[in-house]
Amino acid sequence: MQTEKPILYNYFRSSSSWRVRIALELKKIDYEYKPISLIKDGGEQYSEEYTKINPKQEVPALYIDGQLLLQSLPIIEYLDETRPNEYELLPKDPAKRAKARMIAEIINSGMQPFQNLNVIRRVAKETQSEDKKQEWIKFYLTKGFKAVEDILKDTSGKYCIDNQITIADLCLVPQVYSAKRFNIDMIGFPNVKRVNEELEKVPEFVRAHAHHQIDTPQELKEN
Amino acid sequence: MQTEKPILYNYFRSSSSWRVRIALELKKIDYEYKPISLIKDGGEQYSEEYTKINPKQEVPALYIDGQLLLQSLPIIEYLDETRPNEYELLPKDPAKRAKARMIAEIINSGMQPFQNLNVIRRVAKETQSEDKKQEWIKFYLTKGFKAVEDILKDTSGKYCIDNQITIADLCLVPQVYSAKRFNIDMIGFPNVKRVNEELEKVPEFVRAHAHHQIDTPQELKEN
Incomplete structure (x- = not known):
C-alpha cells in the first residue's frame, strides 16, 4: 500500500499537528516532516504553494497512500484502521x-x-x-x-x-x-x-x- | 442489549442535535424526545436538573444502553457500530x-x-x-x-x-x-x-x- 514516504505538513506548537505526530510515532510510521510556520511572513499556511496543497490553509495535513488527508481526528482514525499494531487507538468495546x-x-x-x-x-x-x-x-x-x-x-x-x-x-x-x-x-x-x-x-x-x-x-x- | 427506550436530550434547531436525529431515523431506533430549550429561561441546558444529566450543559445527549453519550459525532459512530443495518454511515473503504x-x-x-x-x-x-x-x-x-x-x-x-x-x-x-x-x-x-x-x-x-x-x-x- 505504502510506496512513498508519508509527508506531514505541520507546525511544532499546533496542538492538532501534535496529535497526529503522536499517532505516527505509535504506529511506527517513518514520515517526512514539512514545517509550515503559522507565524512567519503572516503565516506560511496562506502561501500560494501551501494553498495548492491544502485549500483550507491549515495544519496538519498528511500526504499518505497517494492522497492528502486533513483534520487530525479523521487522520488518526485512518492510521488506526490501516496500520494495526500493538497500539490500538480506539478500544474494542x-x-x-x-x-x-x-x-x-x-x-x-x-x-x-x-x-x-x-x-x-x-x-x-x-x-x-x-x-x-x-x-x-x-x-x-x-x-x-x-x-x-x-x-x-x-x-x-x-x-x-x-x-x-x-x-x-x-x-x-x-x-x-x-x-x-x-x-x-x-x-x-x-x-x-x-x-x-x-x-x-x-x-x-x-x-x-x-x-x-x-x-x-x-x-x-x-x- | 437495549432494554429501555433511548432518550435524546435535544433542541429542534441545534444542528448537532439534528445530526443525531437523522442517525436515529436511519438506524430505525425508537426514542424518547426530551426537548431542552436553548432559549427559554436563559437556556434550559443550564438548569440544575439538566446539569446533573449533562455537566457540559449542552445538547445533544443520548441516553442509550444504560449510559449517557455526548458529542454528536461519537454518538453517530456508536450507533453505526452497535446498530448495523442497511444504512452504513461510514463507507467500508x-x-x-x-x-x-x-x-x-x-x-x-x-x-x-x-x-x-x-x-x-x-x-x-x-x-x-x-x-x-x-x-x-x-x-x-x-x-x-x-x-x-x-x-x-x-x-x-x-x-x-x-x-x-x-x-x-x-x-x-x-x-x-x-x-x-x-x-x-x-x-x-x-x-x-x-x-x-x-x-x-x-x-x-x-x-x-x-x-x-x-x-x-x-x-x-x-x-
Whole structure:
C-alpha cells in the first residue's frame, strides 16, 4: 500500500499537528516532516504553494497512500484502521470507543477552536483588548477541562480510558500544554493532570512533543 | 442489549442535535424526545436538573444502553457500530471513511463552534456590535463551506461520498440550514447545494428536520 514516504505538513506548537505526530510515532510510521510556520511572513499556511496543497490553509495535513488527508481526528482514525499494531487507538468495546471519541471531540471541537491562533487574534482585534482575549481563552478551556475531568473520573486508569493509550490521550497532552501556555489554573482537574503526567513519560509522546521538533525554536528546545 | 427506550436530550434547531436525529431515523431506533430549550429561561441546558444529566450543559445527549453519550459525532459512530443495518454511515473503504469523517469534522469543529448560540452572543456582547457578529459568522461559515466544496468536487455522487449516505451528509443538511438562517451566500458552493437538495428528499431526513419536531414553534412548522 505504502510506496512513498508519508509527508506531514505541520507546525511544532499546533496542538492538532501534535496529535497526529503522536499517532505516527505509535504506529511506527517513518514520515517526512514539512514545517509550515503559522507565524512567519503572516503565516506560511496562506502561501500560494501551501494553498495548492491544502485549500483550507491549515495544519496538519498528511500526504499518505497517494492522497492528502486533513483534520487530525479523521487522520488518526485512518492510521488506526490501516496500520494495526500493538497500539490500538480506539478500544474494542463500543461504549469505551465512544468515551474515547467523546474526550477527543470535547477537546477538538469544544476547546481547540477557541484557542486557535487566528480566532484569538480576531477576538483581540475586535475587542481591542488583550484581557478580553485572555478571558475568552480561559472561559472555553476551563469549560472543556471540566467536561473532560468529569468523564475521566469514570473512565481513567493510567490513561484516559483504563490503561490503554487511545485517541483521547493523543488530544489530551497537547491541550494541557496549551493550557499551561495560556496560564489556565489546572487545580480543579486532578485526573487530567495525573493522566497527562503519565503520558508525558511515554517515549512516543516524548518524541512527538512540541519542544522536540525540527522547527522548534532554539530557546524552547530541551535536552 | 437495549432494554429501555433511548432518550435524546435535544433542541429542534441545534444542528448537532439534528445530526443525531437523522442517525436515529436511519438506524430505525425508537426514542424518547426530551426537548431542552436553548432559549427559554436563559437556556434550559443550564438548569440544575439538566446539569446533573449533562455537566457540559449542552445538547445533544443520548441516553442509550444504560449510559449517557455526548458529542454528536461519537454518538453517530456508536450507533453505526452497535446498530448495523442497511444504512452504513461510514463507507467500508478506509480512504472514503477518512473523507466522510473529514467533511463531518470540518463542519463540526471548523464551522459549528463559531455559530454556536453562546459563542455568537459572546461575540456580540464583547464587540457591542450585531454587524461584527454577522461578519464573524460569515467568515467562518464561508471558510468552512469552501473547504467542504473542494472535497465534494472529488468525492460526491448523489451524496457527499458517492451514492451512500454517510456521517458527512448528516452534518451537511443542518449546516446548510444554519447558513440560510444567517444569510450566507451559497452561490460559490454548487456541490454543497446540489447534495443538500438530494438529501432533503430522503424521508428519514425529512422526519429529523428542525421544522418537524415536537418543540418546533408553530410558525416554523410545515405541513
